[in-house]
Each structure stands twice: as structure tokens, then as C-alpha cells.
Amino acid sequence: MRIEEKRYTKTDxxxxxxxxxxxxxxxxxxxxxxxxxxxxxxxxxxxxxxxPDNFRGRPGIILEKCIGCARCAKECPNKCIEMVQLELxxxxxxxRPQVNLGRCMMCGNCxxxxxxxxxxVTPEFELSSYNRADLxxxxxxxxxxYKPGYEVNYQFALLSEMNGGEVKTYAKNDPNVHDTVLLxxxxxxxxxxxxxxxxxxxxxxxxxxxxxxxxxxxxxxxxFDNTKCVICEQCVEVCPKSALTIKEVL
Numbered sequence: 001m002r003i004e005e006k007r008y009t010k011t012d013x014x015x016x017x018x019x020x021x022x023x024x025x026x027x028x029x030x031x032x033x034x035x036x037x038x039x040x041x042x043x044x045x046x047x048x049x050x051x052p053d054n055f056r057g058r059p060g061i062i063l064e065k066c067i068g069c070a071r072c073a074k075e076c077p078n079k080c081i082e083m084v085q086l087e088l089x090x091x092x093x094x095x096r097p098q099v100n101l102g103r104c105m106m107c108g109n110c111x112x113x114x115x116x117x118x119x120x121v122t123p124e125f126e127l128s129s130y131n132r133a134d135l136x137x138x139x140x141x142x143x144x145x146y147k148p149g150y151e152v153n154y155q156f157a158l159l160s161e162m163n164g165g166e167v168k169t170y171a172k173n174d175p176n177v178h179d180t181v182l183l184x185x186x187x188x189x190x191x192x193x194x195x196x197x198x199x200x201x202x203x204x205x206x207x208x209x210x211x212x213x214x215x216x217x218x219x220x221x222x223x224f225d226n227t228k229c230v231i232c233e234q235c236v237e238v239c240p241k242s243a244l245t246i247k248e249v250l
Contacts, residue, residue, distance in 0.1 A: 053149050056108045057125040058137075059099050060144030063088065065118035067199045068095045069232035072110035072119050080104045086139050096139035102132050111152040115173055115230035120150035160250050179231045180247045181224050187243035190220045194235035194244065202228035203235060 034040065042049065059072075059081075073081040080103035083095040097110070097119070111119045122144045129135050144150075155169040158177065170177045185208075195203040205220040212219050222235070222244075236244045 051123060055123055056106050056121040057123045058101055058104065058106060058121075058127060059108075059110055059142065060120045060122040060124075060146075060150065061097065061139060061142045062118050062120065062146055063096065063139060063143060065116045066096055066139075067116055067118070067230070069115065069199045069230050070095070070097075070234065071113045071115065071230070071232050072097050074233070075109045075113040077107065077109065078103045078105055081110060084138065097142070098139060099137045099142055100135060101127055101137055102135040108152050112154060112172075114151075115232075117151035117153075120144065120146065121152060122150060158250060173230075175227060177249050178226050178229070179249055180226060181229065181231075181235060182245050182247050183222060183224075184243045184245070185221060187241040188221050189241055189243075191240060192220070192222075193238045193240065194222050197234050197238050199232060199234070200228045200230055202226075202230075 068083070070083050073079075073083055080100040081097050082100075084098045085093055086096045087093050099110075106121075106125070108121045111117075111121050113119075124144070127135065153172045155171055157167045157169050161168055190205065190212075192205050195205055202225045203222045204225070206223045207218040208221050210219045211217065231246065233246060236246060
């Protein structure tokens with residue numbers, strides 16, 4: 001008889017090998033083990049487990065490294081990160097991430113996406129509060145003392161190089177493997193908004209050598225420096241004519 005053809009009946013419940021006694025056997029084995037030896041649980045909060053080095057608790061930030069690219073907010077699957085205005089000494093008014101830990105699932109995607117490793121994962125996980133407002137960490141409250149290993153680094157491979165042999169891997173933010181911003185010149189109106197919003201100064205308006213037939217002024221198109229660009233896509237989002245697109249490295 002095949003396994004899928006076996007069906008339990010009422011008489012099977014009262015046999016020595018019935019599924020009721022089998023399940024009770026598993027329960028009693030756990031009872032004997034916990035009585036004879038130490039239970040599997042710990043006396044929390046008086047006792048605490050030792051967590052691995054790659055444990056991911058709440059997000060943290062190093063304000064000195066943050067450039068306000070907002071990639072963390074874009075990558076957050078729960079949309080719990082919001083860019084808020086903050087005034088910093090010697091910098092002025094800038095936008096930095098604010099995290100709603102009431103919605104955060106501690107995935108660490110924000111730290112993975114951060115191009116400068118300003119977003120980190122901390123070992124803090126005891127975040128209970130009587131007030132939901134206390135779980136909203138502004139950029140100042142989000143700070144945490146840094147230790148090596150709090151940043152999230154990774155390696156990746158290109159699909160185009162996976163041909164069955166040895167695959168070359170690249171480190172996070174490798175300058176040799178970089179998405180690029182493409183310009184469709186026919187749509188560009190030389191407004192310069194892309195250069196103004198770029199957080200790293202990777203966009204520069206350069207003259208094309210042509211004159212605008214209406215204003216008689218030189219036509220300027222944006223030029224992108226891939227060594228500075230972090231693919232935050234802010235230039236793409238702010239372009240009023242959709243003249244910019246992202247070309248991914250595959």
C-alpha cells in the first residue's frame with residue numbers, strides 16, 4: 001500500500017501505534033529532557049544570548065558619512081524611512097533619514113544600499129515602548145557608536161559573466177562595475193535641476209557647441225562623472241522632461 005493511500009480511522013486512535021500516542025510520545029520526550037537537563041529557554045532579561053557578529057538589530061547612522069542620497073529610503077521594503085530636514089553645524093540645512101522602528105523589520109537593506117556605509121546595523125533590539133511616537137528615530141536619535149562590522153558589505157556577480165565557468169565577483173560599490181545615467185539629448189532643456197540636486201556633485205553642465213535658436217545662448221547638457229555618481233536616481237526623478245534614464249550593468 002502506498003503512503004498516500006493510508007487513511008486513519010477511529011479505531012486507529014485507540015491502538016498503541018495510533019497517531020495520538022505518537023504525538024504524546026514526542027511531548028513527553030521533551031518533558032523528560034527539560035526536567036533532566038537545562039530547559040531550552042533562558043531566564044530573559046536576567047540572562048541573554050550571545051549574538052553573532054552579523055546580527056542585525058535596529059538601523060543606525062553615522063551622520064558624518066551621510067550624503068543625503070536617499071537610497072536607504074528607496075530600498076526600504078516597509079517604507080519606514082523618510083528623509084527629513086536637519087540643520088548641521090558647518091553644513092547647514094540638509095536632509096537625512098528618519099526611521100520609524102515601529103514598522104522596521106530589521107532587514108538591513110538600508111545599510112546594504114548605502115554607498116558610503118553611513119547607514120549601519122546595530123545590535124540593539126530591545127525597543128519596546130508605551131508610545132508609538134517614541135519609536136520614530138530622527139537622524140540625531142538614530143546615531144549609534146560605530147564598531148567595525150556594523151556596516152553591511154557584500155559581493156555580487158554579473159549575469160552576463162555567468163557562463164558556466166569560474167565567475168568573477170565584485171565588491172560593493174566597485175567603481176569598475178557601475179550603473180550609468182543616460183541622457184536623451186532631444187528632450188533636455190538645459191534646466192540644470194539634475195546638477196543642483198546631485199548630492200555628490202557628479203553632474204556638470206557643459207556646452208554642446210550649439211546655440212539655442214530662441215535665446216541665442218549656448219546649449220548645455222549634463223555630463224556625469226561615474227567615479228562620483230552613486231546612482232541615487234535623484235537626477236532622474238527631478239528631470240522635468242524625463243530625459244534621463246538608468247542603464248543597469250547586467
